[in-house]
Amino acid sequence: MYKTVIVGTGPAGLTAAIYLARANMEPLVIEGPEPGGQLTLTTDVENFPGFPDGIMGPELMENMRKQAERFGAKIHKGWVTDVDLSNRPFKLKVDNLGEIESQAVVISTGASAKMLGIPGESENMGRGVSTCATCDGFFFRGKKIVVIGGGDSAMEEATFLTKFASEVTIVHRRNEMRASKIMQERAQQNDKIKWKLNYSPVEVVAENNKVSGIKIKNNETGEEELFETDGIFVAIGHKPNTDFLKGHLDMDEKGYLNVKAGTTETNVEGVFACGDVQDFTYRQAITAAGSGCMAAMDTERFLEGTAFVDWSISK
Known part of the structure; x- marks a missing residue:
């Protein structure tokens, strides 16, 4: 049983992991086949604040990963094949991990350019x-x-x-x-x-x-x-990576997850979405990271506002 599971390791997912790990929420981060998301396909990143001389996309994502791990986030390579979000704790099937349970889930699987x-x-x-x-x-x-x-x-x-x-x-x-x-x-x-x-x-x-x-x-x-x-x-469009969530979460006709305005809350209480998976307008590393922070804070408030019978973590 995990307090929170984050699906995806782009700027949104890793920022959420940093915040949740620092809040002692001990997040498990599921890293899919594209670690770091679209930034790993970018050579020079010059518009991310704090790097006046720019930084390589893969290096930026590796730094975020190390920062999340430093605070206690656990990153596991795998692929979420199915979910059950009908009841808490939520159940997620990971191809090389089996079925895991979590009290909260953050979806940050991004969108892939066609x-x-x-x-x-x-x-x-x-x-x-x-x-x-x-x-x-x-x-x-x-x-x-x-x-x-x-x-x-x-x-x-x-x-x-x-x-x-x-x-x-x-x-x-x-x-x-x-x-x-x-x-x-x-x-x-x-x-x-x-x-x-x-x-x-x-x-x-x-x-x-x-x-x-x-x-x-x-x-x-x-x-x-x-x-x-x-x-x-x-410029032929993007496809949000949400196929495994169809029928489980509300999304628009293109597959982008719907969230409550001003929050990262989905239609399922305890499930949050951040980054390009719910943003078809800006699609920037900095906006993704910002929404990852929002998702972490929304998750923390949700968990702290709910009393659980068993907070033990078994790994």
Whole structure:
């Protein structure tokens, strides 16, 4: 029996672990297949407060992990395959741990950026391929950039990137975009934004460990061409990692967990959600960490306000 279990080890989960461990809540943190979350795919992080010279994404997450462990958080590598949140204590099935029970649960499983799945994409993540304009746009001052996508996210990313880039080209596989009319008009009115419609990305090309171009195919003629670019921003959406929670917690049509306004409380008392798993707007390391702090404080107050028969911890 655990007082609290945290599922996920991104900025939100590890911040929650730091706060709960310092509050003597002895959290067990379940670390999934992507330890550290999306930040581990980012090379330089320059917008996280406290690091004037920047810090590598993996290093930042490793520091958070060590800090959580220093205060007594236990981190276990595993995968939560099923949950029973109908009664307390809550039950979670972990693939290599079996069934565990907890008086409270913090969900911080994040959201994964949807990828193109083309050659050269994953190999060049952080070397010119990015899924976050706010995180990485600064590194492309005066450069030519490609944004792939046709939704609101792609229009927003492209517009934002014009603050830094000399030219931004939107590549979309159809002639028509699914973005809202106002977002399309905003992009079309920006002189720095160019268009490659009805083109599909085929391969990311790199030289000397840096992106140098992208192969794209004309969907009408089938002809391929190499489009030179310094950076490729994939903006085809995110998928919250909540499949294992369907039918157990309230979520929106995209799978993001619903929380009570101003809190991290889900519809199940004693279950809290923080980070990108419930935030489809900001998706920043600092906002995730902030919501992790909120989740920890909400959890602590919940546990302290409830009398339990047995507070013993067996491990």
